[in-house]
Amino acid sequence: MSGAVIIVGLGPGDAAKVTPEVTAALAEATDVVGYIPYVARVAPREGLTLHPSDNRVELDRATHALEMAAAGARVVVVSSGDPGVFAMASAVFEALEARPDLAHVPITVLPGITAMLAAAAAAGAPLGHDFCAINLSDNLKPFDLVERRLRLAAQADFAMGFYNPRSKSRPHQFARVLQILREECEPGRLVIFARAVSTPEQAIRVVRLIDATEDMADMRTVVLIGNSATRRVGDYVYTPRSA
Amino acid sequence: MSGAVIIVGLGPGDAAKVTPEVTAALAEATDVVGYIPYVARVAPREGLTLHPSDNRVELDRATHALEMAAAGARVVVVSSGDPGVFAMASAVFEALEARPDLAHVPITVLPGITAMLAAAAAAGAPLGHDFCAINLSDNLKPFDLVERRLRLAAQADFAMGFYNPRSKSRPHQFARVLQILREECEPGRLVIFARAVSTPEQAIRVVRLIDATEDMADMRTVVLIGNSATRRVGDYVYTPRSA
CATH class of the missing domain: 3.30.950.10 (Tetrapyrrole methylase, C-terminal domain)
Structure with missing residues (x-):
C-alpha cells in the first residue's frame, strides 16, 4: 500500500503563484478532492479522478480522502491559498481524530500563497x-x-x-x-x-x-x-x- | 528606460517552494540585492550582478535598488519567506518615501511562502x-x-x-x-x-x-x-x- 493524503495550497488564482512541489504532487495524484471551484483549477488527465464537492461538506470530503488513501490511492486535497489558513488542513486532521482506524495514513501538508x-x-x-x-x-x-x-x-x-x-x-x-x-x-x-x-x-x-x-x-x-x-x-x- | 524594482520572496529554503513568477523574475534580472545568505540562494549567471549586503542595512540596500532601477536596471530585491512579512518590502517603501525623486520607479512585490x-x-x-x-x-x-x-x-x-x-x-x-x-x-x-x-x-x-x-x-x-x-x-x- 502506497496510499497517502497530500493537502496542498493552489495559491490565490494565478498559475505563476503555484509552487513546484504542489504542481509535482498534482502530477503524481490518483485522486483530487476539494471544493468545486478549486478542483476546477486542476487539469484533467488519464489516471486522475477528480472529486469536486460542495461548500460546507469539508469533514465528509476529508474523511473520503483518508478512506481512499487507506485503500492505496494517492489523494491530493486542494484548497485555494494556503491549506493551513482557513482551509482544508484542519478539516483533514479533525476527520483523522474522529477515525482512529485511519491513523496509519501518511499525511503531508504543502503550503501555498495565502490570499x-x-x-x-x-x-x-x-x-x-x-x-x-x-x-x-x-x-x-x-x-x-x-x-x-x-x-x-x-x-x-x-x-x-x-x-x-x-x-x-x-x-x-x-x-x-x-x-x-x-x-x-x-x-x-x-x-x-x-x-x-x-x-x-x-x-x-x-x-x-x-x-x-x-x-x-x-x-x-x-x-x-x-x-x-x-x-x-x-x-x-x-x-x-x-x- | 525600462528600470524596475521587483521585491520577491524566496520562500523558507526549499527550491520546490519558490513560485514560478519569482523564478522568472530572477531569470530576467540585471541586479539582485539582498542580505548575504539570501543572495547566496540565487545562481550566478552572465549579465547578472549580485549585490549581497549585511544585516541591518535594509534602508541603504533599498535605496540602492531604487537608484539602480532609476538608472535603467531591472533589480530584484530578495527576501527569504514572503517579502511583505518582516522583510524587505516595507524597507523599500520606506526608502521610496524618503526619496521623492525616485517616485517614478515601478515597484512590484511578488509574494512567497512565509516561514x-x-x-x-x-x-x-x-x-x-x-x-x-x-x-x-x-x-x-x-x-x-x-x-x-x-x-x-x-x-x-x-x-x-x-x-x-x-x-x-x-x-x-x-x-x-x-x-x-x-x-x-x-x-x-x-x-x-x-x-x-x-x-x-x-x-x-x-x-x-x-x-x-x-x-x-x-x-x-x-x-x-x-x-x-x-x-x-x-x-x-x-x-x-x-x-
Whole structure:
C-alpha cells in the first residue's frame, strides 16, 4: 500500500503563484478532492479522478480522502491559498481524530500563497509589521468571539487580514465589523479591499475607515486593515518596520 | 528606460517552494540585492550582478535598488519567506518615501511562502484558525510594545507565530516572552519550535508551554503557539476550524 493524503495550497488564482512541489504532487495524484471551484483549477488527465464537492461538506470530503488513501490511492486535497489558513488542513486532521482506524495514513501538508499575503503584495506592504488574520464567518464559531478578537487586535495595534468578510448568507455582519473598527480605530485608518487577487479580475481599492462601506466586500474579497502607522507612498500602502 | 524594482520572496529554503513568477523574475534580472545568505540562494549567471549586503542595512540596500532601477536596471530585491512579512518590502517603501525623486520607479512585490506557514504545514495545521504574527525583535520597536501585543493576543486566544525569537544580541528576551505566555495561558498550551524549515536541517519540536525553555529557539527558529483548542492527533498538531 502506497496510499497517502497530500493537502496542498493552489495559491490565490494565478498559475505563476503555484509552487513546484504542489504542481509535482498534482502530477503524481490518483485522486483530487476539494471544493468545486478549486478542483476546477486542476487539469484533467488519464489516471486522475477528480472529486469536486460542495461548500460546507469539508469533514465528509476529508474523511473520503483518508478512506481512499487507506485503500492505496494517492489523494491530493486542494484548497485555494494556503491549506493551513482557513482551509482544508484542519478539516483533514479533525476527520483523522474522529477515525482512529485511519491513523496509519501518511499525511503531508504543502503550503501555498495565502490570499492575505497575495493581497498585501498587490497593495504594497500593508502587513509589513505585526499582524493578525481573522475569519469573519460565524458558520463555525459565535460572532461574539469574532467581535472580541477584533477589539483586542485593534487595541494591540495589529494590522489585520479578514477572510470571508461577507457572504450571501451573512450580508450584514461586515457592517457590524466596520462599526466595531470605527469604535476602536481612528477615522483615517487605511482599509484595503482586495478582490479576486492575482486573477484577471483583480481589483484593489484603498479607502479610509470612515469611508468604508459593507458593499465594498463580497465573497471574493480579502480585506486588510492597516495599523495606526500604515500609510500611503505614491500608489502603494505600507506599514513601517518600526510600528 | 525600462528600470524596475521587483521585491520577491524566496520562500523558507526549499527550491520546490519558490513560485514560478519569482523564478522568472530572477531569470530576467540585471541586479539582485539582498542580505548575504539570501543572495547566496540565487545562481550566478552572465549579465547578472549580485549585490549581497549585511544585516541591518535594509534602508541603504533599498535605496540602492531604487537608484539602480532609476538608472535603467531591472533589480530584484530578495527576501527569504514572503517579502511583505518582516522583510524587505516595507524597507523599500520606506526608502521610496524618503526619496521623492525616485517616485517614478515601478515597484512590484511578488509574494512567497512565509516561514510561519511553512512551519505550520510541517507540523500539521496549528494556524488553522485565527492567528497573529509577531516579530519579537526589539531592534526597531520597544520591547514594551512586544509585551503588550503578546498579552492582548493571548487574551484574544489567537494562535501565534513568532519571527526572530532570539538572537546573539538579544539572548534573554525570549525567556521573558515565555514568562508572559505562562502568565496568560494554561500550562499545557502547545508550543512548536520549527528550525530551518524546509531545509535538510529541518527540526520540528512540540512541547507544552510549561516545558518550553529559551534555548529551544535560535536565529533560524520560528515559534508557533497554539490557541486554547490546539491539540495533537497522532504526530500532528492542529487547531480546529471552530476555535
